Amino acid sequence: MTQKQLPLWAKDYLQYIQVPAREPSYSYLKEISTAHLNQIPFENISTLLHYKAYHEERKLVEDEKKFVKQLFQHHMGGTCYMLNSSLHQLLKQLGFHSRYTFLGGGHVALLVRLPGEKEELYVDIGNGAPFFEPIRLETDPGNVSEYGGIEVRLRPGDEFGTYKYYRYVDGTLLTDMDWSFDTKKSYQFDDFQPAIQKYFQPNGAFTSVLRCQIWQLSQKRSLSLVNNVLSIRYRNRKVEKQTLKDRFEVRNVIEEEFKLPKLPVEKAIGILEGMGVNIFQEQKEDEAD
Incomplete structure (x- = not known):
């Protein structure tokens, strides 16, 4: 993968997070995830600024070009819908196989596969959690993503391919983030529109x-x-x-x-x-x- 092969928005995206174009690998995916979390904020300021426009259009769409433009113009990041959907598009340009997964009926994350590998990696830069490196769900069932007392553990569910998300702050489990997800299910961005509509409701969490x-x-x-x-x-x-x-x-x-x-x-x-x-x-x- 060379910089010349990428569209302009992807080049600008990598420039913003200060990561060069490389061949797909686990270490490169970790580098991207860590840089993303350190350079781009998880914030709802962009949500509030787009609140009126959303209620006029009644739909949110994948728009990685707009996302990158807002990085440079306004230092905006976003929440899971814009952060993870934009990273999804970047990873595909870089040669990774990426698809969406859906947690708890409201949170969007990514399942990413490296070229030549079967196992999918959980990648999530869209909920303020310390996912600095991809999670191997199948071969590392005891995974812990931790920083400064914030821990996230992804544990196998009762059925094959299902997992539960557990988030702890200073040892206390956050019961309002009782999320589960099924890696056997595939999603398109439009599948999230009902959840996005709830997300933009007045007096919501964001x-x-x-x-x-x-x-x-x-x-x-x-x-x-x-x-x-x-x-x-x-x-x-x-x-x-x-x-x-x-x-x-x-x-x-x-x-x-x-x-x-x-x-x-x-x-x-x-x-x-x-x-x-x-x-x-x-x-x-x-x-x-």
């Missing part, structure tokens, strides 16, 4: 709150902003929290800590206020999904 999360492995930490609460979780499991008083402080954190100066966070806060949500009111503390 339409009534402000979220932004990113990993910074070079600094041995991850950052999570939920409304006006910034959580800094370190590799040694230490967690620091800071309550932000106003938009200026939110903007400062996005620029100075997240290093995402183009992210239009003020617009997202204004949209939430238009829907009756004041992110500076006292909120229940939460971890980014």
Whole structure:
């Protein structure tokens, strides 16, 4: 695989995550996953900015070109639908075999196969979890994806080809993420439209709150902003929290800590206020999904 063989959007995508074009391999897939989680945020700011447009069009489509354009123009990432669908398109351009899987009726992830191999690898850069390397579901049933007290374990279900997703924060299982998935089922992006419609409903998990999360492995930490609460979780499991008083402080954190100066966070806060949500009111503390 050479850079010249790729479409412009794929070249720009790799440039943004600072990864060169290489031949498909496990190590290359790990490199892409790690770089993605460190360069591109999991956030719903883009969701809020597209909220009105979605309700006019009533459909969300795969659009890797728009995704890459928004990376450079606005430092936007997204949630699972845009993050994993765009990575899906990139991986296919790079020579991987990639297809969708669907967890818990609402979360989209990827099953990726290397050339010449039969086993599919679980890849997921779309829910703020430490999936820095692909998961071998069949040959590594005891897998643990862990960082700083956040753990995700994918365990075989009762039927062949089925798995369950377990997420722990500091040893506590998150019961609201009780997800299962069936690797025998195949999906097209349009199969997710009913779930996407629920995702864009008013007062939903991503339409009534402000979220932004990113990993910074070079600094041995991850950052999570939920409304006006910034959580800094370190590799040694230490967690620091800071309550932000106003938009200026939110903007400062996005620029100075997240290093995402183009992210239009003020617009997202204004949209939430238009829907009756004041992110500076006292909120229940939460971890980014």
